[in-house]
Amino acid sequence: MSVTIKDVARRAGVSPSTVSRVISKHPRISKETAERVTRVMEELGYHPNSMAKGLVSKATYILGVILPRPAEELFQNYFFHEVLRGILAQANRSGYDLLIASGSSESDELETVKRLVRGRRVDGIILLSSKTKDPLIHFLNEVGFPFVIIGRSPDFPDAPTVDNDNVQAAYDATRHLINQGHERIGFVSGPQELTVSQDRLTGYRQAMLEAGLSISEDWIVEGEFLQETGYRAMSMLMNLPERPTALVVIDDIVAFGVLHGLNELGYSVPQDMCLVGFNNISLSEHTSPPLTSVDIGTYQIGYMTAQTLIKTISKEPLHQTRKIIPHRLIVRGSSVK
Structure with missing residues (x-):
């Protein structure tokens, strides 16, 4: 029995x-x-x-995780691997499972979220990225469904979020290169509709202006969070009449593309170009030279995001809706001559 x-x-x-x-x-x-x-x-x-x-x-004990578009970035970028590892650890500890979903377009993505919410297939939703005028956030806020954003929402500043101080992080990365004596510093960015790209670009600009250094718009290259972006940026930047001598790169994976592009063009790091990336993924210390990177506490971001969502689902009071995970600059050979 x-x-x-x-x-x-x-x-x-x-x-x-x-x-x-x-x-x-x-x-x-x-x-x-x-x-x-x-x-x-x-x-x-x-x-x-x-x-x-x-x-x-009337609960499913399932958390929905919405992958950013294009979804193939998830499998090429270690940031998402580590974030999901943190989410999964906290979810399992609290008795929740995960349902991972995405969409091939913005409208398809919104329909996916609506289907999950209206069908009560999940108890809450985690958005792995945020952007301006995000229809997913607008919908979830409108229907009052529990959700947490990794990043921040300019349209809904009181929405529950877990993030870094990305402005300060990029400021610190740029300031490090300035302290190394660089005056011509470029920035390789992600898509500008993403708030993380906007904030890191803002931090870069602040550090440059504070130091009295001019910024050439030709030194700022926008792309996706893929190696291809870094590789393509080198073919553009290294052909400029006045090229930068150092770069702040939005993501370590993109920085790997920068290293590859420089190597093919016959340039050396850090002799010809100094680099600072973001996320401090495990492979960063094994590149040649090892990559200087801003450690943003990726696992902690995922863990705290799941914890915040579960508290929101349980209607536990949140002492603060915006949680900031500390960052630290890990200096390696790519930025020091």
């Missing part, structure tokens, strides 16, 4: 409703009671029926 919730309650000396609250991680259940009930469940081999639990609470 299978073990029931009443068997667990009887052995633990609590009511069946208390067992149910322990299973659903109710915040008002004491730590001592939760540990005792959990121990008894393990001893008796009791496993909650997630379907039945969902019918009672």
Whole structure:
């Protein structure tokens, strides 16, 4: 005969409703009671029926994760791998599964989110990126569905977000190159509709202007978060009459493309060009030369995002809707001669 919730309650000396609250991680259940009930469940081999639990609470115990477009970036950029690892760790710890979705176009992406929300297929949604006038954020805010953004929303400044201070991070990266004696510093950016691209470009400009250095718009190249962007940027920048001597690059993967392009053109790093990237992915210290990079705490971003969403779903008060993960500059050979 299978073990029931009443068997667990009887052995633990609590009511069946208390067992149910322990299973659903109710915040008002004491730590001592939760540990005792959990121990008894393990001893008796009791496993909650997630379907039945969902019918009672009208919850799916699934978090939706919306991939940015183009979705193929996810498989080429280690940032997303690490963010998802952090999300998954917190989700599993809290008894949630993940449903990952995307769309081939903006309208398709919006329809996907609407289908998830209206079909109650998830309890909340994580947006892995944010941009200005984002229809996904507008829809989720309008219907009052729990969501958290990685990044920030200019249109909804009070929306729950987890982010870095990207303006300060890019300022610090640029300032590092200025301190190395560079005056002609370029910037390889991501798509300008993304707030992360806007903020890092702002930080770069602030550092340059504060140092009294001029900025040539020819030194700013926009692209996707792909190696191809960095590779293409080199064919443009290195053919300028007055080329930059250092670059702030929006992402380490893009910086790998920069390294490849410079190598093909016969230039050396850091002798001919100094580089600073972002994300400090594991491969960055193994490039030749090792890549200086801004560590933005990618795993922590994912973990904190899932934690914030689960609190929002549970209607727990958020002490602050915008959470900032600290960054630090990891100096390696690509930026120091």
